[in-house]
Amino acid sequence: MIRSIATVSLGGTLAEKLTAISAAGFDGIEIFENDLLFFDGSAIDVRRVAADLGLRILLFQPFRDFESGPREKLARNLERAEKKFDLMEQLGADMMLVCSSIAPDSIDNDEIAASDLRQLGERAAQRGIRIAYEALAWGKNVSTWSHAWKIVQAANHPAVGLVVDSFHTLAKDDDYKGIANVPGDRIFFVQLADAPLLKFDLLSWSRHFRCFPAQGALPVMDFVHAVVDSGYSGPLSLEIFNDDFRAAPPRPTATDGMRSLMLIEEQLSADAAPKSPARMLLPPAAPECKGFEFIEFAVDADTRPRLAELFKALGFAEAGIHRSKDVTLFTQGDVHFVLNAEKDSFAHSYFLVHGPSVCALAFRVDDAQRAIERAIRYKAQTFRGRVGPNELVIPAARGLEGSLIYLVDRFGSGGTIYDVDFAPPANPAPATNCGLTGIDHVAQVMPRSALDGSLLFYRSVFGFEAEPLHEMIDPYGLIQSRVVESKNRTIRLPLNASVSPKTTSARFVSTYSGAGVHHIAIATKDIFATMRQMRENKLPLLEIPGGYYDNLAAIHDLPAEVIEDMRQLSILYDRTSSGEFFHAYSQAFDGRFFFEIVERRGEYTGFGAVNASVRLAAQVLTDRDPFALGQLDDMAI
Numbered sequence: 001m002i003r004s005i006a007t008v009s010l011g012g013t014l015a016e017k018l019t020a021i022s023a024a025g026f027d028g029i030e031i032f033e034n035d036l037l038f039f040d041g042s043a044i045d046v047r048r049v050a051a052d053l054g055l056r057i058l059l060f061q062p063f064r065d066f067e068s069g070p071r072e073k074l075a076r077n078l079e080r081a082e083k084k085f086d087l088m089e090q091l092g093a094d095m096m097l098v099c100s101s102i103a104p105d106s107i108d109n110d111e112i113a114a115s116d117l118r119q120l121g122e123r124a125a126q127r128g129i130r131i132a133y134e135a136l137a138w139g140k141n142v143s144t145w146s147h148a149w150k151i152v153q154a155a156n157h158p159a160v161g162l163v164v165d166s167f168h169t170l171a172k173d174d175d176y177k178g179i180a181n182v183p184g185d186r187i188f189f190v191q192l193a194d195a196p197l198l199k200f201d202l203l204s205w206s207r208h209f210r211c212f213p214a215q216g217a218l219p220v221m222d223f224v225h226a227v228v229d230s231g232y233s234g235p236l237s238l239e240i241f242n243d244d245f246r247a248a249p250p251r252p253t254a255t256d257g258m259r260s261l262m263l264i265e266e267q268l269s270a271d272a273a274p275k276s277p278a279r280m281l282l283p284p285a286a287p288e289c290k291g292f293e294f295i296e297f298a299v300d301a302d303t304r305p306r307l308a309e310l311f312k313a314l315g316f317a318e319a320g321i322h323r324s325k326d327v328t329l330f331t332q333g334d335v336h337f338v339l340n341a342e343k344d345s346f347a348h349s350y351f352l353v354h355g356p357s358v359c360a361l362a363f364r365v366d367d368a369q370r371a372i373e374r375a376i377r378y379k380a381q382t383f384r385g386r387v388g389p390n391e392l393v394i395p396a397a398r399g400l401e402g403s404l405i406y407l408v409d410r411f412g413s414g415g416t417i418y419d420v421d422f423a424p425p426a427n428p429a430p431a432t433n434c435g436l437t438g439i440d441h442v443a444q445v446m447p448r449s450a451l452d453g454s455l456l457f458y459r460s461v462f463g464f465e466a467e468p469l470h471e472m473i474d475p476y477g478l479i480q481s482r483v484v485e486s487k488n489r490t491i492r493l494p495l496n497a498s499v500s501p502k503t504t505s506a507r508f509v510s511t512y513s514g515a516g517v518h519h520i521a522i523a524t525k526d527i528f529a530t531m532r533q534m535r536e537n538k539l540p541l542l543e544i545p546g547g548y549y550d551n552l553a554a555i556h557d558l559p560a561e562v563i564e565d566m567r568q569l570s571i572l573y574d575r576t577s578s579g580e581f582f583h584a585y586s587q588a589f590d591g592r593f594f595f596e597i598v599e600r601r602g603e604y605t606g607f608g609a610v611n612a613s614v615r616l617a618a619q620v621l622t623d624r625d626p627f628a629l630g631q632l633d634d635m636a637i
């Protein structure tokens, strides 16, 4: 497959875009005419820069409002095309995209459209150029691929063929299946874009909210299958109009684009017949995940005793001292927290940028080596820390904001990683177990612009699945949340992003100098006993306003004494037809991250999103960080 991307998909100058596209490993580009207007140099220079970077200019786009114009304008339109052909010759581009006319004065007549395209094709052919005709979903007369195909057939010229674009087809729910019946060599070019499901007019939806395949909600993969079934073997090209992408630096966006194309290729190979050569192209399989092995916190000498105190109040016991580093292990049930205060370490450099924070997550996987090979294939950066003699090397990929994701396949009855690197503490601090059993989920917060990229990172590098977008109301704005999770749901990561600068999520991002782990949810089998013990342990808990419980009594038939217990212990509640969810929160540590305690009963698979606004409001009132109080003052004025 030839991997291509339209320059319009990225931000930056044309030179920056081309460099980023090349670095991400693309074979070619569609060049958007506007990019040339702002380029400080000639078309020949662009051709040279692209060639130096190993990029082919596969398509020049767009040529607008050509077919079926008023007859007196035809000669001028053909002249206009010849000028573009001149430019294309300088660029070394041999295909021009013509999109269906949106001009109000264009004539609704297929024969005229076909005749115009044939004339254009004749002129193009003389110069070794081909014409690729695309139906815009909002074209005046031609707005579906099948209509464009009829006109291409009627034009009946070898230099005139079809462009199919997943957005234009899927956004208006047009039937894409027939694409499989178009002879593959009559499809000249294929453009791919996804989009979230939004209620917008087609034009605004397309211009501002397109995204890479796997980031949105359109059935792009089914569309690609239809394209492949036609026998098409040309480029698959990402053509994304998106305000966030254009505002972002081009390199990470280009990498995201490459990940999305590679995911499509992986799916195509996986769906190919068992003995097909396409199967050979499969990347190493996604890891089979078995939950979290540990969570690592970066601390300094000041924060370390305070965080250790908090762990103790949560019921964690000091379980190990690292043999060569200033690192302590805390354990409760199957939960492992690693406190890292080592000066010469990754954790320390992370601390310098972000302050006390979660600097690494460790995923349990079936095969760490295979998992890291897949991560490399999907362009993740890998990391190797300094290890002492006879210590384990745990492979890791760089995650959000340079945090790490360790991949661990040594756990359970075969021994643990701690057996090797940790010694039992001489005088372990006494702790009262609170009945915590395992990590339920780990929520991360990020700027809105990082959400789509993070989603693709987890989907491609770890083969995670994504749940649909969910929106939560914060007292100061809207928070968007998207859950990514391993296929068996043993690792679940809600990703939260805020559009408004004032929400708790956004404040976290600014306090924290970037994205990071925002809360860690830990499971218990008896939340009432757990919360009672935590109160006794003097854990600072998030107090829930009493009004919540009055309302709870009104909407759920819970026994009054249970509601009373929940009120005393600040436990929140949700229920579905298949299960129940009880959860409570600690106060945030230094306004940065907090802990959630959860008990699931029956088949409850959600995260208590219905209570998120109560939690967010309680946090604004409780967390005594100056910013929150400042916000309240704002409100008072």
Ligand code: MG
Pocket (backbone or CB within 6 Å): 134, 165, 191, 239
């Ligand atoms: Mg297009």
Ligand code: MG
Pocket (backbone or CB within 6 Å): 441, 443, 519, 521, 596, 607
């Ligand atoms: Mg949660």
